[in-house]
Amino acid sequence: MVDHGSPxxxxxxxxxxxxxxxxxxxxxxxxxxxxxxxxxxxxxxxxEAWEAATSYPEFRFAPPASDGPATCMGLSCVLNGAVATPxxxxxxxxxxxYDAPVSGAEAPFPEEHIRLAGPLLAADIPDFGAxxxxxxxPAEAALALIDSASLRGRGGAYxxxxxxxxxxxxxxxxxxxxxxxxxxxxxxxxDRAMLCLxxxxxxxxxxxxxxxxAPAALVVFVNGEAAPARASLVATLADCAALxxxxxxxxxxxxxxxxxxxxxLLNAIEGRKPVPRLRPPYPVESGLFGMPTVINNVExxxxxxxxxxxxxxxxxxxxxxxxxxxxxxxxxxxxxxxGAYEFALGTPLSTILAAAGxxxxxxxxxxxxxxxxxxxxxxxRVDPPMLPGLLHQTxxxxxxxGIIVLDQLSQVxxxxxxxxxxNAAESCGKCTPCREGAPLMxxxxxxxxxxxxxxxxxxxxxxxxxxxxxxxxxxxxxxxxFWPEQFR
Amino acid sequence: xxIRVDGHEVMPRGSVLDTILALGIDLPHLCKDDHLPAIGACxxxxxxxxxxxxxxxxxxxxxxxxxDTLDERVVRIRRVVLALTAAMQVEGPAGGPLCxxxxxxxxxxxxxxxxxxxxxxxxxxxxxxxFNDAACILCGRCVVACQDLQHISAxxxxxxxxxxxxxxxxxxxxxxxxxxxCGSCVAACPTTALAPKGAAS
Numbered sequence: 001m002v003d004h005g006s007p008x009x010x011x012x013x014x015x016x017x018x019x020x021x022x023x024x025x026x027x028x029x030x031x032x033x034x035x036x037x038x039x040x041x042x043x044x045x046x047x048e049a050w051e052a053a054t055s056y057p058e059f060r061f062a063p064p065a066s067d068g069p070a071t072c073m074g075l076s077c078v079l080n081g082a083v084a085t086p087x088x089x090x091x092x093x094x095x096x097x098y099d100a101p102v103s104g105a106e107a108p109f110p111e112e113h114i115r116l117a118g119p120l121l122a123a124d125i126p127d128f129g130a131x132x133x134x135x136x137x138p139a140e141a142a143l144a145l146i147d148s149a150s151l152r153g154r155g156g157a158y159x160x161x162x163x164x165x166x167x168x169x170x171x172x173x174x175x176x177x178x179x180x181x182x183x184x185x186x187x188x189x190x191d192r193a194m195l196c197l198x199x200x201x202x203x204x205x206x207x208x209x210x211x212x213x214a215p216a217a218l219v220v221f222v223n224g225e226a227a228p229a230r231a232s233l234v235a236t237l238a239d240c241a242a243l244x245x246x247x248x249x250x251x252x253x254x255x256x257x258x259x260x261x262x263x264x265l266l267n268a269i270e271g272r273k274p275v276p277r278l279r280p281p282y283p284v285e286s287g288l289f290g291m292p293t294v295i296n297n298v299e300x301x302x303x304x305x306x307x308x309x310x311x312x313x314x315x316x317x318x319x320x321x322x323x324x325x326x327x328x329x330x331x332x333x334x335x336x337x338x339g340a341y342e343f344a345l346g347t348p349l350s351t352i353l354a355a356a357g358x359x360x361x362x363x364x365x366x367x368x369x370x371x372x373x374x375x376x377x378x379x380x381r382v383d384p385p386m387l388p389g390l391l392h393q394t395x396x397x398x399x400x401x402g403i404i405v406l407d408q409l410s411q412v413x414x415x416x417x418x419x420x421x422x423n424a425a426e427s428c429g430k431c432t433p434c435r436e437g438a439p440l441m442x443x444x445x446x447x448x449x450x451x452x453x454x455x456x457x458x459x460x461x462x463x464x465x466x467x468x469x470x471x472x473x474x475x476x477x478x479x480x481x482f483w484p485e486q487f488r
Numbered sequence: 489x490x491i492r493v494d495g496h497e498v499m500p501r502g503s504v505l506d507t508i509l510a511l512g513i514d515l516p517h518l519c520k521d522d523h524l525p526a527i528g529a530c531x532x533x534x535x536x537x538x539x540x541x542x543x544x545x546x547x548x549x550x551x552x553x554x555x556d557t558l559d560e561r562v563v564r565i566r567r568v569v570l571a572l573t574a575a576m577q578v579e580g581p582a583g584g585p586l587c588x589x590x591x592x593x594x595x596x597x598x599x600x601x602x603x604x605x606x607x608x609x610x611x612x613x614x615x616x617x618x619f620n621d622a623a624c625i626l627c628g629r630c631v632v633a634c635q636d637l638q639h640i641s642a643x644x645x646x647x648x649x650x651x652x653x654x655x656x657x658x659x660x661x662x663x664x665x666x667x668x669x670c671g672s673c674v675a676a677c678p679t680t681a682l683a684p685k686g687a688a689s
Contacts, residue, residue: 032658047657047665048635051644256648273645278528278546429626429645429652431529436572439650459568462541463531 016042016271017253029060042271052273056254069104074186076332077101093186097332098339108228109196113339118326119306121342124200130308134208142212149315155297156399158388167284171292174216178295181222182259185371188402190328191298193340195229199236205304207243224252257426261466262295275430276466319345331356333405346385359407366406370399372419373471375478394481395474413486419475433460434469450487493555500549507549518678519627520545527628534566576625613663617674617684624681630673642667
């Protein structure tokens with residue numbers, strides 16, 4: 001765990017973000033003095049504290065203007081009739097897209113919105129049989145088991161889990177394990193569903209990962225506003241304290257989509273400005289405080305509990321040979337039954353849309369797959385199997401399983417502009433193409449200059465430092481491909 | 489193993505950028521300071537590395553087979569990025585709409601200077617240098633010099649996205665900050681955003 005009593009000054013830096021987060025929860029905003037106080041706790045210089053604190057979109061630096069619940073202006077809420085009323089507060093996606101339109105803070109994920117449960121979302125099992133089996137295996141046998149199941153990370157990049165673990169272990173130094181439960185993508189609520197309702201499956205998976213990796217540091221980073229998911233996780237970890245040599249550190253910050261980029265998350269944990277690092281070195285070589293670091297998603301970790309309980313053959317019964325298993329899709333927008341759907345990898349998009357009852361007022365006109373880092377597609381023209389990699393050459397991806405359905409042609413342009421503006425607003429500001437180019441791309445698209453928007457899309461995609469900028473062109477390029485007439 | 493740069497077979501040196509510069513190719517680079525580690529922020533030194541667009545400063549040369557600095561597509565992308573950089577600058581106290589390295593690079597790339605506007609913010613509170621926000625291209629060299637070279641950490645990049653600004657902390661001027669006027673940030677600045685006092689005239 002991250003040891004708060006450690007005399008190592010590097011480790012003290014990890015006290016910064018928790019101190020900021022609790023000051024923000026206490027006061028509802030951060031004064032300059034509160035930031036300096038947190039800097040003193042972590043023993044970091046004022047200017048470094050200030051540059052880090054001001055980089056989180058969910059931190060306020062002035063007292064909130066009104067006490068009324070803010071209206072969610074996330075895409076799914078807007079598609080379902082949310083409008084900004086003058087004078088009333090608004091907020092970006094609150095991740096309750098299954099209940100759209102919503103206002104106010106986050107709420108515990110409701111059981112009835114688990115619309116389709118597979119092995120991951122099935123009711124939690126009271127024993128820890130999977131962990132017991134892992135404990136009876138040497139680390140190499142456990143790695144071979146994960147390898148033989150071809151388990152791929154569910155964060156969106158689908159990197160083979162065992163290969164990542166082996167790379168970190170091959171460094172021959174104590175490793176760090178970081179679980180990314182930041183979940184800041186509009187329209188995605190699967191980690192919240194998992195942590196609120198099936199926390200034991202995740203915690204058992206985490207204990208299995210600890211058994212194999214024997215991490216010297218273990219951090220679960222939960223979205224700063226996902227209070228119900230965090231509370232559920234903390235309570236379950238307390239119940240299951242005996243499973244861990246030292247209790248995992250649960251950490252929260254001030255949001256930001258870019259925290260989905262793993263080196264940015266490492267900077268956040270270290271109390272540094274949350275911007276991406278250059279690679280190499282890769283996190284498995286030199287990550288959290290220079291340790292070889294494994295960063296996995298909540299759903300990837302939960303898969304371990306399935307894998308070590310049953311047989312590899314049983315695990316491979318679902319999905320495809322290259323991408324076995326299931327994944328949780330967060331389906332929202334204009335659908336009759338929004339919520340979490342667990343489908344086998346390789347399931348056709350049309351099957352998922354049919355299950356969710358796409359388009360209560362008509363057929364699904366457009367689908368946004370992969371959110372702001374993905375793209376739109378026309379489900380009447382393409383019906384891709386949901387697999388890692390591009391679902392369509394113009395940008396749509398499975399990503400972290402977000403699916404937002406549009407049922408009117410007139411929604412395409414505002415939805416594409418909303419995604420372009422989201423990426424521009426979420427740019428961390430480190431690299432020029434993303435910081436300057438993404439807002440300009442949104443701007444010229446809004447003004448109807450499609451060819452300039454496509455030119456900028458090429459530049460932002462090719463020249464940006466991290467995945468946020470590299471994937472930002474998807475919604476623009478794909479919307480212009482399928483519905484060019486909507487942008488004239 | 490040699491590396492092929494624009495048709496020349498050479499030995500790899502440090503980064504791909506180091507290898508390119510050692511060949512005498514004048515590839516533009518703004519955020520890479522000779523004396524500091526790569527930042528990878530400005531994306532000015534884009535080249536094709538084994539067929540992929542990459543910032544030359546942040547790719548180790550070892551293991552690379554071919555580098556192409558003249559590929560039509562990568563030159564076009566590089567110019568658009570430079571135009572985005574140029575558009576950040578407005579006329580500063582030095583008198584020119586574009587200054588220092590940026591002006592030279594943009595001249596090299598034949599890009600028209602950005603429109604002139606009023607500077608938003610000038611901090612002349614320090615004894616030895618001024619900070620002119622309007623000339624800043626957010627390359628990060630000053631911050632790396634202050635935080636990682638001098639280990640002073642008097643400045644940082646506050647805010648995010650387009651609202652990012654180099655600042656000495658929360659509502660603090662340079663004079664009120666812990667800045668020691670060591671001059672490392674001024675030496676690192678590729679524009680005139682950080683300039684010695686007196687240099688403006």
